[in-house]
Amino acid sequence: MDRADIVHENFLRRVAARDLPPGEAPSGPLSAADAVAGYRAGCLTRALDRQSRAMQKAGQGFYTIGSSGHEGLAAVALALRPTDMAFLHYRDAAFQIARAGQVPGQSIAWDMLLSFAASSEDPISGGRHKVLGSKALAIPPQTSTIASHLPKAVGAAYAIGAARRHRPEHQELPDDAIVYCSFGDASANHSTAQGAFNTAQWTSYQSIPLPLLFVCEDNGIGISTKTPKGWIAATFGNRPGMKYFRCNGLDLYETFRVAREAADYVRSRRKPAFLHVGTIRLYGHAGADVPTTYLSREEVEAEEANDPLLHAVRLLDQAGALSPDEALAIYEDTNARVARIAAEAVTRPRLRTAGEVMASLIPPARVCRPTNGPSAEARGAVFGGDMKAMEEPQIMSRLINWALTDLMLAHPEIVMMGEDVGRKGGVYGVTQKLVNRFGSDRMIDTLLDEQSILGLAIGMAQNGFVPMPEIQFLAYLHNAEDQIRGEAATLSFFSNGQYTNPMVLRIAGLGYQKGFGGHFHNDNSVAVLRDIPGVILACPSNGADAAKMLRECVRLAREEQRVVVLLEPIALYPMRDLHSEKDGGWMCRYPDPSETIALGEVGIHGDGKDLAIVTFANGYYLSRQAERRLADAGVKARVIDLRWLSPLPADALVDAVAGAERILIVDETRRSGGIAEALMALCAERTKVPVARITAEDSFIATGPAYAATMPSAAGIFDAAMALVGGAK
Known part of the structure; x- marks a missing residue:
C-alpha cells in the first residue's frame, strides 16, 4: 500500500479505538474555537495531500510534495496576524489554510485544488x-524549494522600519507588522539561508529594527539525508541578535503558545527571532519517493505512529473542545468534501499557448503620483557648487552621480544599498556625497554579501520602495545571481502579476581596466543576465546617455514595475579623451533632468552607407576611434550604439542599419554566449547584407599589460572592417 493510505487507515482505526499517542496535557491560551480551527486546517491539509496523489495517478494533477506531518503550522498561523507578510516553506499548507480562516471570503480548498490541477x-x-500564495492573505508565492526566499524576507522586514522614516507611495505592510519566513531543517544549512541569518543578526546587533520571525520546521530529514540529532538547536540556540524559541509541533496548544510568545517578542522588540518547530514527515518527500528505500520500516512506522492529527484528537478531547467521534466526523467529512471539489477543479481550463503562459512575465503598470522632477530650489540646496560644474563637460561617473541625485530628490521612495555606497561613495566615486545629501537610511552601507544586498532590495520593493542596489563588480554578481533569476524575475510570473519587486540594479562591469584586478574586476560576460525572462539590461557608453538611460530605468521600475539592470562600463567612468590626449572628446554636459532615452532607442553616429558598425559600451568608444581611420581610408561608416542589451532593440536596430551595404558587429563580450550571437541571428533573419563579427575570446581577463589582449581593439575593428568592405576604397 501507498504510505498515504496506510497513515489514513491507521488514523481511522486508532481514533475509533481511542488508541491515541501519549503526550503533555493541553495548556496555554489557545481557545477551544481556535483549537478546532487548527485541527480542521490539519484535516484539510491531509485530505489535500491524499487527493493530490490521486489526481496525479489519474493524470489530472501535477504536484505531490505534501505538508502531512507539518499540520502544527496551523497553530503558528493562528498566533500571527493575517497582515503579517508570510514567505512560506513548501510544506506549509496548514499555515495558509489556517490563515484563510482568519480572512473573510476565502475558498481555500477550491483555490488549492485549482493549483494542483x-x-x-x-x-x-x-x-x-503549484505554489502556496495568496494576495488576500499576504503570502507572496515562493518558487524555491530550498532557501532563496530568506534574504528577501530580511529585506521585507527591514522595509517595515524604513517605511516609518520614508513613507513609500505603494506601501504594503502595516507599521506594526512582522514578517514571517519558514523553511526546513535541511534548508537551514544552505549558504543562502546562512547568509540571511547572518544579515538579520548583523542588523539586529546594531539595533536597527528588523521585525522578522524565522521558523524552522524540523522533521529531521532532507529528502533522504538525515539532519544530525540536535543540530538545529545547537546551531541556533545561542546566536547573538536573534532570540531562540522552541516548541513541539505535534502539540497544537504548545505550538500556539510558543509561537505567540515569539511573535510578541518580534513585534514589540522589532528584533528577529528563530522559532524551532519539531515536526515529522509523513509519506516521504513526494509522491514518487518511497521512504522505505532509504529508511528502515521500523523508522517509518514509528513516525507514522506519532501522527500529529492523532495528537490533536487527544488534545482536543482532553481540553473539552472536541470529542474523538466529532474529530473523526470532521476528518471524514473533509475527505469527502475535497473529493467533490477536486472532481470539479480538474475540469477547469488550463494554459494552452505560449502567449497565455508568458502573459505575466511582464508586470502590470501601476498608477504613480505625477512628478515634474525636483524644484530649482531643492536642486540648488543639494547640489551646491556642482550646479556651476554642470555647465562644463564631465566624465561619466560624475554625470551618473548627478542623475542619481536628481532621481532621489524627485522620488523619495528610491533607496540605494550596497558595499561602500554610503560613506566611501562607491569604489569609483559614483555615489559620492549622496549619503550627505540623503542620509544613511537611503544610502545603506551593507555587509559584504551580494545575495543579502539583492535580498534587501527585493524585500524592500515588496513594501513599496524603488530599490537601487549596487553590485561592485559584475564578477561578484555570480555569488547571488539566483536572487535575480529565481526570485526577482519570477515573482510576477508565478503570482500572475499580483506581486512584483521593481528595482534598478546597478552593476559596474565589463573589461578594459588597465592593469587592475584581472578577471575578478573585469568580467565581460553578461549571458546570465540576458538569459532571464522579463529582465531589462541597459548598458550606456557615455555620460550623457548614462544619465538619460538611468532616468528611463527608474521610470520602468517605478511605473511599470520592471526588474532593470544598468550595466555601467567601469573603464569608461573616467574617460575624457577620444582621439588624442586632452581632446575631451568623451566628456559630456549633464543633460536636463527632463531628458531620457526610451527603452529600445538606439544611438546612431554618422550616416555612412559602406558599413554599419553595431556595438555597445567600450565597443562603441573603440568603434568611434576606428571610424575616423576608416573615413581616412575612404570607407563611409555609421556607428550604432545598442544601449539596450536585453531585450535587444530589434526593430530600431534594423531601421538603423537600413541602407548600409555591410554590417560589422563589435562585441566586447565573449564569442560563445555573447551579444554577437543574437545580433548575427537577427541580421541573418531580417537583413540581406553581408555580416561579420569581432568579439572577445572565450577567455577570462588577465591582469597587467595583457588586460585587453583577449578583447576587441580599435586597430582590430579597423582591420575587420577593411576586410569586410574588401580593402581601401
Missing part, C-alpha cells in the same frame, strides 16, 4: 506552478 483559474499563479 494547474488550472488557469488558480488565483495565485494562474496555472503556472
Whole structure:
C-alpha cells in the first residue's frame, strides 16, 4: 500500500479505538474555537495531500510534495496576524489554510485544488506552478524549494522600519507588522539561508529594527539525508541578535503558545527571532519517493505512529473542545468534501499557448503620483557648487552621480544599498556625497554579501520602495545571481502579476581596466543576465546617455514595475579623451533632468552607407576611434550604439542599419554566449547584407599589460572592417 493510505487507515482505526499517542496535557491560551480551527486546517491539509496523489495517478494533477506531518503550522498561523507578510516553506499548507480562516471570503480548498490541477483559474499563479500564495492573505508565492526566499524576507522586514522614516507611495505592510519566513531543517544549512541569518543578526546587533520571525520546521530529514540529532538547536540556540524559541509541533496548544510568545517578542522588540518547530514527515518527500528505500520500516512506522492529527484528537478531547467521534466526523467529512471539489477543479481550463503562459512575465503598470522632477530650489540646496560644474563637460561617473541625485530628490521612495555606497561613495566615486545629501537610511552601507544586498532590495520593493542596489563588480554578481533569476524575475510570473519587486540594479562591469584586478574586476560576460525572462539590461557608453538611460530605468521600475539592470562600463567612468590626449572628446554636459532615452532607442553616429558598425559600451568608444581611420581610408561608416542589451532593440536596430551595404558587429563580450550571437541571428533573419563579427575570446581577463589582449581593439575593428568592405576604397 501507498504510505498515504496506510497513515489514513491507521488514523481511522486508532481514533475509533481511542488508541491515541501519549503526550503533555493541553495548556496555554489557545481557545477551544481556535483549537478546532487548527485541527480542521490539519484535516484539510491531509485530505489535500491524499487527493493530490490521486489526481496525479489519474493524470489530472501535477504536484505531490505534501505538508502531512507539518499540520502544527496551523497553530503558528493562528498566533500571527493575517497582515503579517508570510514567505512560506513548501510544506506549509496548514499555515495558509489556517490563515484563510482568519480572512473573510476565502475558498481555500477550491483555490488549492485549482493549483494542483494547474488550472488557469488558480488565483495565485494562474496555472503556472503549484505554489502556496495568496494576495488576500499576504503570502507572496515562493518558487524555491530550498532557501532563496530568506534574504528577501530580511529585506521585507527591514522595509517595515524604513517605511516609518520614508513613507513609500505603494506601501504594503502595516507599521506594526512582522514578517514571517519558514523553511526546513535541511534548508537551514544552505549558504543562502546562512547568509540571511547572518544579515538579520548583523542588523539586529546594531539595533536597527528588523521585525522578522524565522521558523524552522524540523522533521529531521532532507529528502533522504538525515539532519544530525540536535543540530538545529545547537546551531541556533545561542546566536547573538536573534532570540531562540522552541516548541513541539505535534502539540497544537504548545505550538500556539510558543509561537505567540515569539511573535510578541518580534513585534514589540522589532528584533528577529528563530522559532524551532519539531515536526515529522509523513509519506516521504513526494509522491514518487518511497521512504522505505532509504529508511528502515521500523523508522517509518514509528513516525507514522506519532501522527500529529492523532495528537490533536487527544488534545482536543482532553481540553473539552472536541470529542474523538466529532474529530473523526470532521476528518471524514473533509475527505469527502475535497473529493467533490477536486472532481470539479480538474475540469477547469488550463494554459494552452505560449502567449497565455508568458502573459505575466511582464508586470502590470501601476498608477504613480505625477512628478515634474525636483524644484530649482531643492536642486540648488543639494547640489551646491556642482550646479556651476554642470555647465562644463564631465566624465561619466560624475554625470551618473548627478542623475542619481536628481532621481532621489524627485522620488523619495528610491533607496540605494550596497558595499561602500554610503560613506566611501562607491569604489569609483559614483555615489559620492549622496549619503550627505540623503542620509544613511537611503544610502545603506551593507555587509559584504551580494545575495543579502539583492535580498534587501527585493524585500524592500515588496513594501513599496524603488530599490537601487549596487553590485561592485559584475564578477561578484555570480555569488547571488539566483536572487535575480529565481526570485526577482519570477515573482510576477508565478503570482500572475499580483506581486512584483521593481528595482534598478546597478552593476559596474565589463573589461578594459588597465592593469587592475584581472578577471575578478573585469568580467565581460553578461549571458546570465540576458538569459532571464522579463529582465531589462541597459548598458550606456557615455555620460550623457548614462544619465538619460538611468532616468528611463527608474521610470520602468517605478511605473511599470520592471526588474532593470544598468550595466555601467567601469573603464569608461573616467574617460575624457577620444582621439588624442586632452581632446575631451568623451566628456559630456549633464543633460536636463527632463531628458531620457526610451527603452529600445538606439544611438546612431554618422550616416555612412559602406558599413554599419553595431556595438555597445567600450565597443562603441573603440568603434568611434576606428571610424575616423576608416573615413581616412575612404570607407563611409555609421556607428550604432545598442544601449539596450536585453531585450535587444530589434526593430530600431534594423531601421538603423537600413541602407548600409555591410554590417560589422563589435562585441566586447565573449564569442560563445555573447551579444554577437543574437545580433548575427537577427541580421541573418531580417537583413540581406553581408555580416561579420569581432568579439572577445572565450577567455577570462588577465591582469597587467595583457588586460585587453583577449578583447576587441580599435586597430582590430579597423582591420575587420577593411576586410569586410574588401580593402581601401
